[in-house]
Amino acid sequence: MSNAIHRNFSNSLPTVSHGEGVLVFDDQNKSYLDASGGAAVCCLGHSHPxxxxxxxxxxxxxxxxxxxxxxxxxxxxxxxxxxxxxxxxxxxxxxxxxxxxxxxxxxxxxxxxxxxxxxxxxxxxxxxxxxxxxxxxxxxxxxxxxxxxxxxxxxxxxxxxxxxxxxxxxxxxxxxxxxxxxxxxxxxxxxxxxxxxxxxxxxxxxxxxxxxxxxxxxxxxxxxxxxxxxxxxxxxxxxxxxxxxxxxxxxxxxxxxxxxxxxxxxxxxxxxxxxxxxxxxxxxxxxxxxxxxxxxxxxxxxxxxxxxxxxxxxxxxxxxxxxENLLENVRTQGKLLVELLHERLGYHPNVGDIRGRGLFVGVEFVANLRTKEPLNPNLLFHSILKNTCLENGLLCYPGGGTIDGTSGDHVLLAPPYIVDEVHIEMTVDRLHQSIEDGLKTVRASRVAA
Ligand SMILES: Cc1ncc(COP(=O)(O)O)c(C=O)c1O
Incomplete structure (x- = not known):
């Protein structure tokens, strides 16, 4: 039992080892692409001199x-x-x-x-x-x-x-x-x-x-x-x-x-x-x-x-x-991120909205595209998504209660300003995979229930 008080008292968190640019490594040497800098913090990546x-x-x-x-x-x-x-x-x-x-x-x-x-x-x-x-x-x-x-x-x-x-x-x-x-x-x-x-x-x-x-x-x-x-x-x-x-x-x-x-x-x-x-x-x-x-x-x-x-x-x-003229890069990579998200997720039956400004982007999930009905909040999709992203080596910032504090799920992306096209493509790939994996878990839990 840890003596540290964690946000979640069950503390099943990995232990961080170090960071290098846009990557974070845990003590098992697993690497994670950091696409949110925690809560939009690490804008220069993790090892800027x-x-x-x-x-x-x-x-x-x-x-x-x-x-x-x-x-x-x-x-x-x-x-x-x-x-x-x-x-x-x-x-x-x-x-x-x-x-x-x-x-x-x-x-x-x-x-x-x-x-x-x-x-x-x-x-x-x-x-x-x-x-x-x-x-x-x-x-x-x-x-x-x-x-x-x-x-x-x-x-x-x-x-x-x-x-x-x-x-x-x-x-x-x-x-x-x-x-x-x-x-x-x-x-x-x-x-x-x-x-x-x-x-x-x-x-x-x-x-x-x-x-x-x-x-x-x-x-x-x-x-x-x-x-x-x-x-x-x-x-x-x-x-x-x-x-x-x-x-x-x-x-x-x-x-x-x-x-x-x-x-x-x-x-x-x-x-x-x-x-x-x-x-x-x-x-x-x-x-x-x-x-x-x-x-x-x-x-x-x-x-x-x-x-x-x-x-x-x-x-x-x-x-x-x-x-390093990073604001320019924020605008360029932010545009690419939104474009790729639209390309890869724009027609996804559970992606209702993709929105953002610069490298500050949100994706809102729904159960029904036409009615915009949110996913059942009891499914805690945002929480499942956080785990599937971690498994797939992606750090992003999912949240729930998007609409009114109870209903709605979203994920927030806030990659560092130093990202390039390859990182943006990897972010979208891994997010897409994690969404599919998360939805699979949701379907399985429904069947089980
Ligand atoms: C818009 C906004 N204001 C204030 C805060 C509080 O900042 P801190 O957690 O550093 O106290 C946050 C934190 O997420 C925030 O997003």
């Missing part, structure tokens, strides 16, 4: 310094670099240790902004169903991954939800994508009016919905409309790019593709690429100035904020993405 060298250099100088006593060159340079990449007047960044902390900090920053401006009645956040913003209690409250919330419900703060942008299930057939996007975005305005505009702090959404709903890129016009509504009522727009940011979708910030500038935006997974735990919360000049000209201090501090070694790793990751 640049962040490793940057980490060594920084540790040799000073591994950690408390951000209340000193700043560091690496933190300053990273902030400057991210500000130069961020859209519009998003010019300031703070550094945390993980996605949940960065979103938690975004919520607190948003509230503090209004406190500094004397608008202390503002206390509500509005978010979307089928969203996820992290596991600490604050962000768990504003997220809507119902399975993750359930045991903690009595501890959570009140939050309000509108529809996600989910055209595969919610767009009516006689509606254009654009009209659908406007209709869905308008739900935000209704909710703000219902709560009272001067009581709302912000609207928070993943620019591209991630693991809960199986990758949901916004339709054209949707986020612009959201921005417009936020501006009309003085509500802050907080975009969570913990999963979809840092180049994952083919631009450094995914919202660049929607031509939308948030007031606050978060980054995490791809920022440190797994070499160090690091996340960022960025804000506009307006938010920053309100605090600087008000109390002049952040009311929210963490011990490991601005961790020097983590900043050094992230800086090396961002510079590598630029130096």
């Amino acid at each position: 640049a962040p490793i060298e940057a980490i060594h250099n920084q540790i040799n100088k000073i591994p950690y310094i408390h951000s209340g006593f000193f700043t560091s060159d690496v933190m300053e340079e990273l902030a400057e670099k991210l500000a130069s990449l961020a859209p519009g007047n998003v010019n300031h960044a703070m550094f945390l240790s993980g996605g949940s902390e960065s979103v938690e900090s975004a919520l607190k920053l948003a509230r503090q902004y209004f406190v500094e401006k004397g608008q202390t009645k503002r206390k509500h956040f509005i978010s979307r169903r089928q969203s996820f913003h992290g596991n600490t209690l604050g962000v768990l409250s504003v997220g809507h991954n119902e399975a993750r919330k359930k045991p903690y419900q009595p501890l959570l703060m009140r939050s309000y939800a509108v529809s996600p942008c989910y055209p595969y299930r919610d767009k009516s057939t006689n509606e254009s994508e654009h009209d659908y996007g406007i209709r869905i975005a308008n739900e935000l305005e209704e909710k703000i009016l219902e709560l009272g505009p001067d009581s709302v702090i912000g609207f928070i959404a993943e620019t591209v919905g991630g693991a809960t709903a199986g990758v949901q890129p916004p339709v054209e016009g949707y986020l612009n409309r959201i921005r417009h509504i936020c501006d009309r009522y003085g509500v802050l727009l907080i975009l969570d790019e913990v999963m979809c940011g840092a180049g994952r979708t083919g631009t450094f910030f995914s919202c660049e593709q929607d031509d939308v500038v948030p007031d606050i935006v978060t980054l995490a997974k791809g920022l440190g690429a797994g070499y160090q735990p690091i996340a960022a919360t960025l804000c506009s000049t307006e938010v920053f100035d309100a605090i600087q000209q008000g109390s002049g201090a952040l009311a929210n501090g963490f011990t490991y904020m601005g961790h020097a070694t983590a900043c050094a790793a992230a800086l090396a990751v961002v510079k590598t993405i630029e130096r």
